[in-house]
Each structure stands twice: as structure tokens, then as C-alpha cells.
Amino acid sequence: AQSVSQHNHHVILSEAASLELGCNYSYGGTVNLFWYVQYPGQHLQLLLKYFSGDPLVKGIKGFEAEFIKSKFSFNLRKPSVQWSDTAEYFCAVEGSARQLTFGSGTQLTVLP
């Protein structure tokens, strides 16, 4: 069975600070990896995804994530956060065909 761990439950940053949210997964085979974001009052939406190729993937709004296979990690980064990045962020892994397993989420609060 696949599983996902997000160790940071709540992160508070000031604007312009750098962001790194941790995501580790457990699955022995080939994986697809995702980060989804849920802004306050909105539906979940895809931030970025990794299927294959370059392990450094870029998503919307200046976010990027790096897949490190040896560490089973897919950490999300942004060099300079904005107040509008306040949201809940979910890492997800697709190992078994067609099933996404989500992490418990990280609430990011960016202080103006």
C-alpha cells in the first residue's frame, strides 16, 4: 500500500520568506507525484505534478518541487511567498493504477 507523510502541519511565514514543505511517500514501484492547493473557500486545484523526466518540476504561481527518488521525497518550494499563498497544501502519490493517496495537508499562513 502507498502512503504519504507531510510532517509540517502548520507553517507560518512572513511575506518574502522562502518556503519548503516536506513530503515523503512510501511505495516500492513507479510513482506519479502531485501537489494540490486549497485556497480559503475554494476547491482543491493542481499546483504541479511529476510523471517522469526532469525531477525538478515547475508549477503555477512560482512553485516548484523536486523529486528525490533515493529519499522518497517530493518537497515543495517557493523562493519568496506572498500573502496570497495562504492556503492548505496537499501532497499526493499515485502508485497503484489510478488511485491517489493524499497526505494530511500543511496549512500555510503568510503574514503580510
Added chain:
Amino acid sequence: DVKVTQSSRYLVKRTGEKVFLECVQDMDHENMFWYRQDPGLGLRLIYFSYDVKMKEKGDIPEGYSVSREKKERFSLILESASTNQTSMYLCASSLLLRQARGGELFFGEGSRLTVL
């Protein structure tokens, strides 16, 4: 744009009632999913469907059933609601890709169910 519509944004039901949550997607997606979202637990998969009239159990199917009579519609049914089913329920859909992987999920806005 893909649109996934959940018929009820907020519901309040009593213990033992039967509850129907409806979800419709307008992009001809093969795959549809029902998740529940709880604070600190993230999203947990209840049921999913790859085709009309088929369904598969997710991680937490107990106490739930589903129906997919048409490709665009996927219903979640709570036969006898209980207080521990108070939650946010999210419907999602995705395309069937050649690699048999579901790919990006498109979510509805959620149905917040309170069971008293």
C-alpha cells in the same frame, strides 16, 4: 474549463437518515472519485469508478455505497448516517490516460455534511 458540480454545499441530517450526495462532471471524464476531508487527516478515498456501473472500494468504504448509472454522474450514499460521518465530502473526476494512470484530478467545491 472542467466543471465538477456537487449538488449540495451544506447538509444537516439526523442519525439514521439516508443521505444522497450527487456529483456531476461536464468533461466526459472516465474516472470519478469520492473523498472525505477531515482536519489533520487530509483526503481519504471512499469509492471510485472507472466506468458506468462499475465501482471500486477505496480506503474507507465502510458505511458508504455509490452509484454510477451515467458517465457524468457519481452518487455517494450513506445508508444510515452516523455522527462519525460528519465531514466534508469531495467529488473529483479525471481522464483515463494511456498509461492507465488517472492523472490530474478536478475537484468539486465540496459538500459539508453534519450528522446530528
